Amino acid sequence: MKMSRQVPLNALRVFEAVARLSSFTRAGEELGLTQTAVSYQIKLLEENIGEPLFLRRPRQITLTETGERLLPKVSQGFDLLGEAVVAARRASSEILILHSTPTFAQQWLTRRLGTFQFRHPQIAVRLVTGARIVDFHTETADIAIRWGTGDWPGLISQHLMRLDFAPILSPALAETHGGIREPADLLKLPLISPSDPWWKHWFKAAGVPDPNLDTLTPNDFGVQTFDAAAAMAGQGVAIVNPAHYADDIAAGRLILPFDLLCNDGRDYWLAYAESRRNVPKIRAFRDWILEEFAGADACSKTEKCI
Amino acid sequence: MKMSRQVPLNALRVFEAVARLSSFTRAGEELGLTQTAVSYQIKLLEENIGEPLFLRRPRQITLTETGERLLPKVSQGFDLLGEAVVAARRASSEILILHSTPTFAQQWLTRRLGTFQFRHPQIAVRLVTGARIVDFHTETADIAIRWGTGDWPGLISQHLMRLDFAPILSPALAETHGGIREPADLLKLPLISPSDPWWKHWFKAAGVPDPNLDTLTPNDFGVQTFDAAAAMAGQGVAIVNPAHYADDIAAGRLILPFDLLCNDGRDYWLAYAESRRNVPKIRAFRDWILEEFAGADACSKTEKCI
DNA sequence: CTTCATGGATCAGTTCTCTTGATGGCGGCA
DNA sequence: TGCCGCCATCAAGAGAACTGATCCATGAAG
Incomplete structure (x- = not known):
């Protein structure tokens, strides 16, 4: 594999675990590998460094001087990497970037987002409004509320409400x-x-x-x-x-003089990348908004024209 | 592979290169892999994190916010790991741990080690003397000068000089x-x-x-x-x-009353782990000492007895 | 002093990740 | 409009990495 180019990362990870636990077998357990695999990786690393890293004593292993020198930086390095990934994963589950048409945002979302926040206090919604249809490929967005026919390749679209006029x-x-x-x-x-x-x-x-x-x-x-x-x-x-x-x-501030509601075939849809359908925050938002509409559906009597 | 357990290390390395070079293709070149492979690894990482890391814009890619947050720690982490390995490699090529019998050390090595140091100024020799035969498995040693018959399993033995008496x-x-x-x-x-x-x-x-x-x-x-x-x-x-x-x-301080030199079949040998025969410092020492003896051989006339 | 338990090394076989090469799409650029 | 640069996708293949069985050494226990 071309991957393990200069620095054999996987071997280093195994090394870190072995050094910490002072045991090939236990390191294997922690990493979900067999003792054989651990042995293999350590040998690999030792060949790469050009020096033994552990002294194989009868019932326990000890770090050689080289191993001793290697360990601190390696574990620091992995700490950083781990932290970084965990932080990114956490952050990515904490901020939901929602794109919406301005009208829907103002008339519908702003009045109801509170219940979403209440149900998922750990998720912060960043609402981005604009007339332009967001391209998930070139812009940062998790989920969008759009207006159209609902057939967008690569996206999952779920019908939210009829857009009557x-x-x-x-x-x-x-x-x-x-x-x-x-x-x-x-x-x-x-x-x-x-x-x-x-x-x-x-x-x-x-x-x-x-x-x-x-x-x-x-x-x-x-x-x-x-x-x-x-x-x-x-x-x-x-x-x-x-x-x-x-x-x-x-409230009588507006009147609807005729019951005739029209629809030009374009409705409100929820859209998100198919590949991300299982991302927790996206599921959470989808579940919530669909529930909201499921409850409201009874009230919306519309008649399709055109 | 069970290896890429929680944190996909290889994908992270690719990510770092891509982020630094702002290009999948160039990152591939740097890492010695194809653009396809880079694309695959990035997708892998994005799935793992649960968020896109790059925005694919027409002729260039940009980090998303998540990617931006991820990058600094990741590159720091890899810096540390790289440093650690390089340092270990360097250190391991700079210190040669040489075990020897006390007599050989005193009568032969101490008088000639200078020329080795002169030829390889970057290699520091740590000379360990002791009667006990060092076990490369359980002790830190690169090379040993021993006295015996030269057949040690797992080791390469090279004849240095007859041990006559x-x-x-x-x-x-x-x-x-x-x-x-x-x-x-x-x-x-x-x-x-x-x-x-x-x-x-x-x-x-x-x-x-x-x-x-x-x-x-x-x-x-x-x-x-x-x-x-x-x-x-x-x-x-x-x-x-x-x-x-x-x-x-x-110099006349000692005399050898009879020309009869005996040898009991055990000579001085250079020994080192077969698996490490190509480690530079070991090659260097071996080459040097064999040369020394090659030059001296002419002077040593011995007669085997027993 | 056997016998057992522990922990690592080794080997051959197998899995499956990763890589490759070809292809296609998309947007700039001339 | 056609070419070029850059990334995505796909099927297929290579080979690294993992596994299970076995072996060996040591120290502890009976």
């Missing part, structure tokens, strides 16, 4: 212009983010002829929260995922 | 009692170490009937130098290896 507006605004009785009435009010393709989808599903909206600007999803805030302030009608604003609707 | 005495003493004309005349003088079995051998070879000497005490070889000193002081006749006292004989 429907118009919302403030009760006060709904009273103006003679009230909102049918979908077409919405066109009498200012539309917030009129370039959002969702408008077209929704009006089409509602049977309203093409309202001739400009849909050049793609829905970049960074603004839904602002749209909702604008709607709440009575500045117009926004098209958003009503599930995110259930509270505001229940 | 003959009576010597001071010129003054030889004048007394009417002088020494034939071997039997020696019996008129006091014998030094009369229990030495060499006396029996020599007298027998000289044709002198059994002088009835006590040979219970084995020749332990620790005393030849003292015997010679006593003889030189005129206190009696000693039986020694005349080659060791060639100077004193040439």
Whole structure:
């Protein structure tokens, strides 16, 4: 093997154990090897150094001077290595880097992350939001909440919630212009983010002829929260995922004039690298979030359109 | 392999090289393995840690935070291990532990070791003398000069010089009692170490009937130098290896009354562990001492008896 | 003084890690 | 657009490393 190039690491590890325990047999037990293997490794190391490291006395072995000189640095070295790995493993199990769309983060995560922290106090969540879809290959991320169709090669995707959309507006605004009785009435009010393709989808599903909206600007999803805030302030009608604003609707700050919820085939998904499906912190987060949605599913009645 | 138990050492070494060189390919070159192997080891380590260690960016790789945290301790650890091994190797090539019989040490080695030191200034010779035959297995020794038949299992033995013996005495003493004309005349003088079995051998070879000497005490070889000193002081006749006292004989301080040199089949041999025949310091000493004897051989004319 | 127990060395056979070489993808660069 | 650099993947093979059986030496126990 080309691996044991200059410094025979495995032999050194065996040496350390043997020196510490003063016994080939016991070192073997500690390392999970047979006494034969230990003997082999020590001989290897002795040949490499060019000097015996142990004196084989009848019922016990002793370090030679060379061995004696070798031991301290070697055990120090392994201490460091061990520490480093343990620390890395621990740290990696303690910090969960979660990527999410800004809307989902603000409307859903921030309100519920507390229960995750409570259940896993040792895991610190670092939440990174952004419209761009994170590439697990070139960026540091453990898990992501994304919006799409869920087929990402190399990733495991688990469905979180439907991403429906429907118009919302403030009760006060709904009273103006003679009230909102049918979908077409919405066109009498200012539309917030009129370039959002969702408008077209929704009006089409509602049977309203093409309202001739400009849909050049793609829905970049960074603004839904602002749209909702604008709607709440009575500045117009926004098209958003009503599930995110259930509270505001229940409190009367927003109204959902029509029960027609649309879905363009893209939902919220949880995604993480297939190769890391068993990493504890990832399992923990997945289990938690799926549980949260399992409990909430009863409330979400949606109807697929398109 | 059971070896890579908890801490995958080889993977860590590869990691260190990759991190230092920021490249799988170049790390492979440095370590003497293929890029594939490097990739494999890094993946192994990443699985072990549970976290990616490198971000694979288009034309270069970057350490992740975890990798960044891991690196310093790992490289420190390997520094220590490397240092330790190098130091041990160096130390082991710098100190030569030489065992010898006291007589040989005093009469031969001490006078010539200087030339060895001169030729190999980096090798320090630690000379250990003692009558007991050193066991390379249970004692720290690199090379030994012994007296015997040269067949020691597991050791390489190389013949150094015949160990002949003959009576010597001071010129003054030889004048007394009417002088020494034939071997039997020696019996008129006091014998030094009369229990030495060499006396029996020599007298027998000289044709002198059994002088009835006590040979219970084995020749332990620790005393030849003292015997010679006593003889030189005129206190009696000693039986020694005349080659060791060639100077004193040439200077007239001692005389060798008869040319009859005996040898009991046991000579001086150089011995060292077969498994270590290629250790540099051992080769160096062997080469040197054999050369010394090769030059001296011309002078030693001996005749085997017994 | 046997007999037993302990601990290491040795040997041949086998397992399985690690390596290789070929191939493919991806992003820059000219 | 095609080439190049760099890493990932795959199947296959080499050989290091491990095992189990056996042997040997020593010291302790009966």
